[in-house]
Amino acid sequence: MPPTPSSTAHPEQPAPRVSVEFFPPKTEEGARQILKTAQALQAHGIAFASITYGAGGSTRERTIEYGELLQQLFHYRVVPHLTCVGHTRDELAGITDRLANTGFTGIMALRGDPPRGETEFRASENGLAHASELVALIRKRHGGRFTIGVAGYPGKHPEAPTEAEDMKWLAHKVAQGADFITTQLFFDNAAYFPFASRCRAAGITIPIIPGILPITSLEQALKFCHTCGAALPAALGRRLTECGTDAVAAHTAGIEWACAQVRELLARGVPGFHLYILNRARPALELLRQVGLPRPPGNTP
Numbered sequence: 001m002p003p004t005p006s007s008t009a010h011p012e013q014p015a016p017r018v019s020v021e022f023f024p025p026k027t028e029e030g031a032r033q034i035l036k037t038a039q040a041l042q043a044h045g046i047a048f049a050s051i052t053y054g055a056g057g058s059t060r061e062r063t064i065e066y067g068e069l070l071q072q073l074f075h076y077r078v079v080p081h082l083t084c085v086g087h088t089r090d091e092l093a094g095i096t097d098r099l100a101n102t103g104f105t106g107i108m109a110l111r112g113d114p115p116r117g118e119t120e121f122r123a124s125e126n127g128l129a130h131a132s133e134l135v136a137l138i139r140k141r142h143g144g145r146f147t148i149g150v151a152g153y154p155g156k157h158p159e160a161p162t163e164a165e166d167m168k169w170l171a172h173k174v175a176q177g178a179d180f181i182t183t184q185l186f187f188d189n190a191a192y193f194p195f196a197s198r199c200r201a202a203g204i205t206i207p208i209i210p211g212i213l214p215i216t217s218l219e220q221a222l223k224f225c226h227t228c229g230a231a232l233p234a235a236l237g238r239r240l241t242e243c244g245t246d247a248v249a250a251h252t253a254g255i256e257w258a259c260a261q262v263r264e265l266l267a268r269g270v271p272g273f274h275l276y277i278l279n280r281a282r283p284a285l286e287l288l289r290q291v292g293l294p295r296p297p298g299n300t301p
Contacts, residue, residue, distance in 0.1 A: 016293060017047040017272035019079075019182075019209065022070070022279055024051060024062035033279050034066060038074045040281035044288055046076060047272065050108050050149070050182075053081035060095070068102060079149060080104060083112025084128040089137065092128065096138055096146075106147040108182070109134040132173040139177030150174065152181040152199070152208060154191035158229040163198065171202045180206050182274050185213040185224060187257070188233045189264050210265055213276040214283035215240075215254035217247065255283060259290045266291075 020041065025031045038049075051067045053059060063080050070076040082095060099107060111131040128134050135148055150173050153166065160166035174181070181199070186192055189210075196208050215221045218240035225232045236257055243250040262273055277284045 015045075016266055016270075018045065018288070018293070019048045019050065019272065019274045020046055020277050020284060021274065022049055022051045022066070022277070024054075024059045024066045025279070026059075026062075030279070031066075035069070035073070037277065037279050037281040038070055038076065041277075041284060042074045042076075044285075044293075048077040048079050048106065050079045050081060050274075053083050053110075053112070064098070064102060067104065071103065077106065078104060079106035079108050079147070081108040081110055082134065083110045084124075084131065084134055085112035086124055087128075088124055088126040089128060090126070092134065092137060093141055096141060100142060100145055105145070106149065107138055108149040108151075109138060109178070110151055130169075130173070132169070132176045135173060135176040135178050147179045148177060149180050149182055150178040152183045152195065153229070154183055154186045154195040155229075155231075167198050167202050170199070171204055174204050174206060178206060180209060182209045183211045184228050184230065185211045185276055186230050187213075187215075187221070187225075187236055187261070188231060189261055191231070192265070192270075193268070207271065209272055209274045210261075210270060211274045211276060212258050212261055213278075214258040214287050216251045216283060217254070218243070218250065221254070251283075255286050255290065258283075258287055262287065262291050 022034055022038070025034050049070055051063055051070070053063050067078040067080045070078050080099060082092070082099075084092065087095070096107065109131050111129075111134070128137070131150055135150060138146055138148055150170075152170055153160075156163045156166035157169075160169070170181075181204070183192065183195070192210050199208055213224060215224070218237070221232055221236070221240060224230060236253075239253045239257070240250055243253055265273060275284050275287070
């Protein structure tokens with residue numbers, strides 16, 4: 001299960017729970033990469049692994065296939081993503097039935113981004129327009145069968161007109177039956193803590209898991225900031241710029257920045273964190289080592 005809420009650090013607080021995100025591979029080399037990464041992280045007590053879902057279900061079969069492999073070969077607890085894009089309500093109901101029959105016990109319920117080439121989200125005919133509707137569908141159809149995760153945006157969702165409006169709809173989404181929130185990636189903890197405080201003020205009591213990306217280059221950082229609406233702190237931008245074409249220095253700088261984020265989050269009582277690993281083990285392993293998290297004897301499904 002995802003971590004339970006906590007507001008202050010305590011000497012007897014359980015060890016931080018770490019989760020990771022994979023994406024389904026598109027090539028044979030990508031397939032080898034995801035399996036090598038899963039094996040490398042297996043012994044580090046990963047609480048759960050999410051696996052993404054392409055727009056309009058474009059990777060649905062691979063999401064389920066590799067989710068099954070992560071469960072069967074490496075004993076991860078897998079939480080597959082499911083999005084509303086490109087599906088009718090009946091199709092989404094059928095997919096959740098299939099996930100239940102396949103042995104999954106969690107779903108990350110998302111609206112999803114517009115298909116490539118489109119700028120606005122449009123619900124399919126007889127489909128769902130909001131993640132809150134998907135949460136409600138899953139909960140009504142399956143009761144407590146699934147642990148349901150939803151997304152949260154430090155600052156606000158890029159499409160929301162104001163923080164207050166965004167928080168209103170996040171609280172509504174949670175009220176439909178969500179069990180935890182995983183945040184979009186951020187590079188400045190000053191975005192996370194006010195967001196978490198606003199969530200609590202809005203009556204949201206479920207865990208709010210911070211999403212961390214250990215970046216390895218300035219180009220990568222800028223790409224994700226553009227895609228996800230995250231802000232690149234000036235200090236991080238300067239440090240990566242100073243690395244120039246030195247890939248090793250940029251990698252080191254990115255890992256050190258993520259480590260500093262994680263240390264502060266844990267020191268202030270956050271019970272765990274979610275790593276966007278891009279199917280690569282090395283950044284995650286380096287972060288866990290540098291932060292000094294204990295290495296459990298085996299996986300914690």
